[in-house]
Amino acid sequence: MSTLNTLLVIWLATAWMMTAGWAWQRRRSNAGIVDVLWSAGVGGSAVLAALVGAGAPATRVVMAVLGGLWGLRLALHLWHRVAGEAEDGRYRALRAHWHGSQLKFFGFFQFQAFLVGVFAVPFLAVAANPFVSTTAIGFAVAIWLLSVGGESLADRQLAVFRADPGNQGKTCRTGFWRYSRHPNYFFEWLHWFAYVVLAIGSPLWWLAWSGPLVMFLFLRFVSGVPYTETQALRSRGEAYRRYQRDTPMFFPWFPKHESDNP
Incomplete structure (x- = not known):
């Protein structure tokens, strides 16, 4: 299957999945499902690219395992939040801004389907690789373990912090969130x-x-940091402004001060 045809299949499958997700959020007023489906879609695209690619089988298998497990972990983590909590504040704000327009939400969900295709492109590049390099595979696995392990631990640290009723209205500064x-x-x-x-x-x-x-x-300028920090300022105000002053935004580094939540 050609690269363009593979992308077309990925987009069509994801567009259908996002349509089902849009219908789900319409019934439950919880648009957080879009993040679950996006993660599952991107992880699934790694597996599909590996199956239909013409590159070295060993390289494709490694990619399918790494991409598939990454997508599965993230989708399950996000589903746990979507199924067990009220709609994320970012989406509540978007719902209010759009006055509940389901047409705009449908367009938003379909845009996420398009993005799945965008993020499938690296997998197609790997799937076309005719070479097998044990050094490259080892290095890639090391990067994957470091990054997915770090993300999982950061998610866990935040979940533990949020689960404590005494931390309501406060900002997590423990573990990786300190840096x-x-x-x-x-x-x-x-x-x-x-x-x-x-x-x-x-x-x-x-x-x-x-x-x-x-x-x-996307994370730094579009859908990640800007939306998350806007919501954090709405919900935590001055406590989060101090956190912004003390702690690097994206790349981990030592905090400027050791101030804590009041």
Whole structure:
């Protein structure tokens, strides 16, 4: 199957899945399902690309395992939040801004389907790689373990903090959250370099760079940091402003001060 045909199949399948997700959120007024489906869609696209690719089988298998497990872990983590909590404040604000327009939500869900295709591009670059390099595979697995392990730990640290009723209205500054305001986003971005390494030798290698590049742009300037921080300022006010002053936004580093929540 050609690269363009594979992308078309991924987009069509994801568009159908997002349509079902839109119907689900319409009944339950919880648009957080879009994040679950996006994660599952991107992880699934890694598996599909590996199945239909023409590159070295060993390289494709490694990519399918890494991409598939990454998507599964993230989708399950997000589903736990969507199923057990009220709609995320970001989507509540969007719902209010759109006055509950289901047409706009449908367009939003379909845009996420398009993005699944965008983030499938690095997998297609790996799937076309005719070479097997044990060094590259080892390096890619190391990046994956570091990034997915770091993201999982950051998610766990935040979940434990939020589960304590005494922390209501406060800002998490424990673990990785002491060194970055968005360590989960940082590790998510880092994860995409695993596929850049796996694609070395592929005729489409340059396309693998779209993963970390596009992910950084979205997380830093579009749908990640801006929306999350706007919601945090709405809900935590001055406590979060102090956190912004003290703690690096994206790349982990030592905090400027040791101030804590009141």
